[in-house]
Amino acid sequence: MTLPQTPDQHGKGEVELAVSLGPLRLRHPVINASGTFDLGEMEAHYERDFVADFPFSAYVPKTVTLEARAGNPPPRVSETACGMINAIGLANPGLQSFLNSLPALAKLREPVIVSVGGSQREDYVAVVEALEKTLDSATKGSVPQVAGYELNVSCPNVRTGCLAIGTDPAETAALVSAVRPLTARLLVVKLTPNVTDVVVVARAAVDAGADCLSLVNTFRALVVDSVTLKPFLGNRTGGLCGPAIKPIALRLVHDVAAALPVPVIGMGGITTGLDALEFIACGATAVAIGAANFAAVDAGERIVAELEAELRARCLPSVSAARGLALPGSARSARDA
Amino acid sequence: MSAVPAGSSMVQKAVTVDCRVSDVRRHGTFAVVSLVAPHLARRAVAGQFVMVAVPRGGFVLRRPLSVHAVRGDSIALLIEARGHGSAALAAVDVGQTLSLAGPLGTGFVTEGVQSALLVGGGIGVAPFQMLAERLAAAGSYVTAAFGFRDHRQARVAGAFDIPQLWVATEDGSLGRRGTAVELAETLAVQPGTVVYACGPLPMIGAVQRWAQSHELTGQASLEAHMACGSGSCHGCVIETTAGYLRVCSEGPVFDLRMVIAP
Structure with a gap:
């Protein structure tokens, strides 16, 4: 890689990392992908105060469904070349348990974006309604700052709902239309890459009232057991993530960001600050870290630090200055900075 | 959960x-x-x-x-x-x-054990050196029955320093021919012995049936493919009588009777 200047020569000025997802101001662009970083579990297992020293600029808990879900039969995960495949199946203790867990998150300074999943439209509606009711009646300081919702219409590992909604533009629009009137909070729709043209679904979501889009969820995939020659995962198929999918995810983020005016949260195989910067260049306003959280508990803070160094190395004064440089019509290059 | x-x-x-x-x-x-x-x-x-x-x-x-x-x-x-x-x-x-x-993860319970039988298969024997030492230090009488595929895999027994260590191989190329459980069957096991099992799920199932037939209680340490290792991803679950439980968080050590094994 040839850079215009070395970081040492031009490392003096402050780099502005803060970004805005619509009305939501984030102190830096790096958040966690749902289901890959459980704050309660991290606190329970590691000798570190993750609440006081939260690595991400927003917290996206594991997808919440109306009823508890046991998830898929094991095995559920397998490493693959430059990535991994999973078929967890939205295992979660359900809405009521999530509501009960909210006070434990009250001390978190970062905003929370609640990931919502379901088998049918009514499930998503019921979860958002219940959360709105709980949040509206909660005394100040007793619950975390819930800044928005991420509608998960892209989990490839459940039999009904989710992916069936997210692969159908009309179903996606109907879901967003049903949820939009229930909340003034940021409404994010998490898109699947398992479609012919992601822009069609993205546009349907935005036209129905989505404020923001996040992509990509995992790619449907299969791993064969080398001994039995049968599908390895208990669910037969799973979702592929990790660096293996990064170039495809970049192309999809690029296509959506070029076509639509809403902010995009880009994700898919980000393990370094440079990966994050590439997504930002492809038009992402924020990025999410998924599988990298499994490889290291400090992935989030490392990637933020690396992103800052990458911007500084290119004399880019802010994340915004890098945003969209890879999009068509962007005459600028990082070399012009 | x-x-x-x-x-x-x-x-x-x-x-x-x-x-x-x-x-x-x-x-x-x-x-x-x-x-x-x-x-x-x-x-x-x-x-x-x-x-x-x-x-x-x-x-x-x-x-x-x-x-x-x-x-x-x-x-x-x-x-x-x-x-x-x-x-x-x-x-x-x-x-x-x-x-x-x-x-x-959770560890083995070693307190108040008079007599312990450690049954391991393949790489499942890994935690048993530390376990044997901790049990012996707490006054337990420790016997170990290890099963391997063949004499090549059984070479790992050389990494262990457990006074009462018995080895079996499935092909009979070293020690007794058979599995770890078949080997355990040949040992004189006192009533009240606590069974510690670690290995692949089918072996755990065999230990479970054997322990039940001898009215012995036990603990099983399970293997699973893991991603995070600390409860976030729910990728490493096994089936138990209490539903799917995570090997990394609720385990890897479970009550032997809880594990649902083939």
Whole structure:
């Protein structure tokens, strides 16, 4: 890689990392992908105060469904070349348990974006309604700052709902239309890459009232057991993530960001600050870290630090200055900075 | 999810530390890798595991490895070269540094055990050196029955220092012919003996049936493919009488009777 200047020569000025997802101001662009970083579990297992020293600029808990879900039969995960495949199946203790867990998150300074999943439209509606009711009646300081919702219409590992909604533009629009009137909070729709043209679904979501889009969820995939020659995962198929999918995810983020005016949260195989910067260049306003959280508990803070160094190395004064440089019509290059 | 841990409760939290490899001893396709890790050596309970970063380019998940033994400020890991990750770990040299996260998971309960029988298969024997020492230190009488595929795999028995250690191989090329459970059947087991089992799920099932037929209680340490190792991803569940439970958090040590095995 040839850079215009070395970081040492031009490392003096402050780099502005803060970004805005619509009305939501984030102190830096790096958040966690749902289901890959459980704050309660991290606190329970590691000798570190993750609440006081939260690595991400927003917290996206594991997808919440109306009823508890046991998830898929094991095995559920397998490493693959430059990535991994999973078929967890939205295992979660359900809405009521999530509501009960909210006070434990009250001390978190970062905003929370609640990931919502379901088998049918009514499930998503019921979860958002219940959360709105709980949040509206909660005394100040007793619950975390819930800044928005991420509608998960892209989990490839459940039999009904989710992916069936997210692969159908009309179903996606109907879901967003049903949820939009229930909340003034940021409404994010998490898109699947398992479609012919992601822009069609993205546009349907935005036209129905989505404020923001996040992509990509995992790619449907299969791993064969080398001994039995049968599908390895208990669910037969799973979702592929990790660096293996990064170039495809970049192309999809690029296509959506070029076509639509809403902010995009880009994700898919980000393990370094440079990966994050590439997504930002492809038009992402924020990025999410998924599988990298499994490889290291400090992935989030490392990637933020690396992103800052990458911007500084290119004399880019802010994340915004890098945003969209890879999009068509962007005459600028990082070399012009 | 209601957790019903059978192992000792996790009292000490985990840290991520870079540890220097201080010794490597090879036993066939196995390696006993010792690392200078005072923090882990102080805290680890027998049966707990560490998530070890694989020293290899590109994206690789950490590998969950049982603590094999504790020696002063060092911990030892027993590694079988199976896939590319474990092969890279088994090939490390003295002086290299590995990133370890741990100790994680529940450990074996060792208090108040008069007589203990350790039944292990293949790489499942890994935690039994530390367990045998902790049991012996607590006054237990320890017997171990290890089962391997063949004499090549059985070379790992050389990594153990357990006075009453018996070995079987499935092909009869070393020790008694048969499985670890068939070997256990030949040993004189006192009533009230606590059975400790570690190995693949079918072996756990066989131990379960054998223990039940002899009215013995026990604890089982389970293996699973893991991603995070600390409860976030729900990737490592096994089926139990309490539903799906995570090997990394509710386990790896479970009450032997809870495990639903083929």
